[in-house]
Amino acid sequence: MVKVRHQRAFYEKPAIVKHSVGTNNRLGRLASAFPHTVIDGVPVDELVHRYGSPLWVVSEITLRSKYQSMYRAFSLRYPRVAVAYSYKTNYLSGVCSILHQEGAWAEVVSGFEYEIALALGVPGDKIIFNGPLKRPEELARAISQGAMVNLDSYDELAVVEQLAEKMGRAVPVGVRVNMTVGPLTWDRFGFNLENGQALQACQRVLASPTLKLVGLHAHVGTFILDPGLYRQMAEKLGGLARYLADLGVTLEYLDVGGGFASHNTLHDQWMPAEYATPSFEQYADAICPTLINMLPQPLPLLLMEPGRALVDESMCLLTSVVSTKLLSSGQKGVVLDAGINLLPTSVWYRHEVRLAGETGTPTDGGVMEEVNLYGPLCMNIDVIQFRTALPPVRRGAVLVIKNVGAYNFTQSMQFIQPRPAVVLVNGGEVECIRAPETTAYLRELERIPQRLLTKPA
Amino acid sequence: MDMETIKDLYFNDKGFIFDPDSGAIFSLNTTGAFIIKQLQKGVPVKRVLAEMKKDFDVDEGTAQRDLREFLDMLAAFGLLAKAPA
Ligand SMILES: Cc1ncc(COP(=O)(O)O)c(C=O)c1O
Numbered sequence: 001m002v003k004v005r006h007q008r009a010f011y012e013k014p015a016i017v018k019h020s021v022g023t024n025n026r027l028g029r030l031a032s033a034f035p036h037t038v039i040d041g042v043p044v045d046e047l048v049h050r051y052g053s054p055l056w057v058v059s060e061i062t063l064r065s066k067y068q069s070m071y072r073a074f075s076l077r078y079p080r081v082a083v084a085y086s087y088k089t090n091y092l093s094g095v096c097s098i099l100h101q102e103g104a105w106a107e108v109v110s111g112f113e114y115e116i117a118l119a120l121g122v123p124g125d126k127i128i129f130n131g132p133l134k135r136p137e138e139l140a141r142a143i144s145q146g147a148m149v150n151l152d153s154y155d156e157l158a159v160v161e162q163l164a165e166k167m168g169r170a171v172p173v174g175v176r177v178n179m180t181v182g183p184l185t186w187d188r189f190g191f192n193l194e195n196g197q198a199l200q201a202c203q204r205v206l207a208s209p210t211l212k213l214v215g216l217h218a219h220v221g222t223f224i225l226d227p228g229l230y231r232q233m234a235e236k237l238g239g240l241a242r243y244l245a246d247l248g249v250t251l252e253y254l255d256v257g258g259g260f261a262s263h264n265t266l267h268d269q270w271m272p273a274e275y276a277t278p279s280f281e282q283y284a285d286a287i288c289p290t291l292i293n294m295l296p297q298p299l300p301l302l303l304m305e306p307g308r309a310l311v312d313e314s315m316c317l318l319t320s321v322v323s324t325k326l327l328s329s330g331q332k333g334v335v336l337d338a339g340i341n342l343l344p345t346s347v348w349y350r351h352e353v354r355l356a357g358e359t360g361t362p363t364d365g366g367v368m369e370e371v372n373l374y375g376p377l378c379m380n381i382d383v384i385q386f387r388t389a390l391p392p393v394r395r396g397a398v399l400v401i402k403n404v405g406a407y408n409f410t411q412s413m414q415f416i417q418p419r420p421a422v423v424l425v426n427g428g429e430v431e432c433i434r435a436p437e438t439t440a441y442l443r444e445l446e447r448i449p450q451r452l453l454t455k456p457a
Numbered sequence: 458m459d460m461e462t463i464k465d466l467y468f469n470d471k472g473f474i475f476d477p478d479s480g481a482i483f484s485l486n487t488t489g490a491f492i493i494k495q496l497q498k499g500v501p502v503k504r505v506l507a508e509m510k511k512d513f514d515v516d517e518g519t520a521q522r523d524l525r526e527f528l529d530m531l532a533a534f535g536l537l538a539k540a541p542a
Contacts (some may be wrong), residue, residue, distance in 0.1 A: 008511070008512060008513055008514040008515075009487075009512055009513050009514065010513070010514060011488060011509075011513035011514050011515040011519075011520075012486055012487065012488055013488065013523050014485075014486065014488035014489040014491075014492050014523055014524070014527040015485065015486045015488070015489050015527070015530075016474075016483050016484070016485050016489050016493075016527065016530055016531065016534065016536075017483060017484050018481055018482070018483050018534060019481070019482040019483065019484065324526065326526065326529045326530060326533055330533040330534070332530075366486045366487070367472070367484045367485065367486045367489070392486065394519070394522070394523065
């Protein structure tokens with residue numbers, strides 16, 4: 001006799017959510033209702049199974065296509081351009097190498113970053129050396145290797161002048177210019193344009209017997225959502241270049257810096273990234289014609305130093321739910337195995353968070369819950385996000401935190417937890433590009449004086 | 458976990474609940490609606506657990522943990538009646 005087995009229904013964690021005016025409790029249009037199960041052909045579950053959780057994942061194809069679209073947008077609008085990747089954003093060697101294969105130059109702000117670029121085979125004349133701290137020996141190396149050095153202060157100018165005397169040759173330098181455009185008023189880097197310091201610094205270089213003024217550099221802010229601010233910046237920087245041209249100075253390059261926004265959403269940003277983030281074409285339209293109209297021929301090389309706009313979208317962080325709890329406030333808390341130790345940009349961004357698995361994502365009868373996402377650190381500040389809408393999750397569920405390639409890995413801390421592995425995904429293949437840190441690795445540089453190891457009698 | 462009984466609520470099959478005392482409206486997913494329906498019929502919590510295991514593809518431990526958390530949510534939203542003394 002055939003026994004008919006009762007077919008049991010698909011189970012999802014029971015959930016109840018309270019409606020409040022003005023929010024979508026039902027699935028609505030919330031992207032976070034939909035799972036993110038595969039990264040470039042590789043199932044997220046498989047990645048976690050093989051490499052553990054948390055895990056950084058870099059998408060090679062995204063990185064390459066970001067570079068290509070930026071280069072295309074500017075090179076179609078200006079005759080000579082180079083894109084110098086801002087190393088500080090993410091100097092994982094695997095990430096930088098991909099961008100260099102595409103043709104990116106390197107923009108570095110320390111001797112340390114400079115050495116990474118050299119180790120990756122970037123020739124000196126494709127390195128831009130910026131920043132407030134450039135040690136004399138680092139400057140000497142950069143100069144002898146033909147790097148572009150942008151002066152940040154009169155003190156630095158004096159150091160380079162001394163080096164030039166010692167080397168017995170003329171040294172080409174650029175001048176970093178700061179200015180006010182719209183709400184952006186970064187005035188601590190370089191020389192101010194509005195009060196005349198920038199022109200003075202240029203004249204000081206021109207008067208030097210050993211220095212040669214070859215470029216102007218500006219980087220006016222970061223995550224600049226308004227291309228109009230780039231137009232203003234180009235007008236001001238171009239104005240100074242035009243003035244110098246009238247004095248007979250031929251500049252080799254104009255460097256407009258980085259600051260281009262990525263597809264992320266700031267906490268206080270009303271419009272989400274998909275509407276608010278301008279395209280590379282919009283940025284290039286603001287910058288290129290402005291400079292072309294102002295500057296005499298031959299036009300100088302146009303340099304960009306993008307950071308976040310190139311790498312943010314190429315990386316996500318996989319993290320697992322450690323526990324769920326009901327808080328005394330009535331809100332739900334979800335504790336993850338990754339926190340602000342790995343995601344310092346949680347402070348600025350409302351990162352896009354998706355569930356990795358189909359299980360538990362809303363089917364027809366599903367609801368979204370509002371939960372607070374906490375990290376694993378035993379610290380009250382360890383919050384990834386408040387009030388994130390997610391399908392009901394339980395311990396072990398894997399979440400994908402998207403667009404975290406910029407300023408997270410480089411600013412992540414070995415605080416309480418060592419840092420996890422980084423893998424590179426390419427056409428369905430996975431390669432580890434940074435092994436997970438171990439206790440031994442983290443303690444390697446420590447020395448314990450012998451006298452501290454003897455037990456008191 | 459056997460003392461919970463649900464308050465008198467307006468409930469529809471699409472998973473909406475109206476609490477006439479507070480005026481609050483809630484949504485439930487399928488499993489949540491299943492549990493509320495059982496509680497409304499006066500099924501004791503222990504039996505609700507058994508019913509969940511019978512109707513859904515879920516193991517005892519998971520169902521138990523989830524049910525506990527769900528009841529805590531109901532309590533937090535003020536949807537449980539005071540247990541009879
Ligand atoms: C001089 C310079 N260039 C480029 C960048 C890259 O900025 P972003 O990531 O906003 O493009 C920075 C970042 O601080 C910078 O200081």
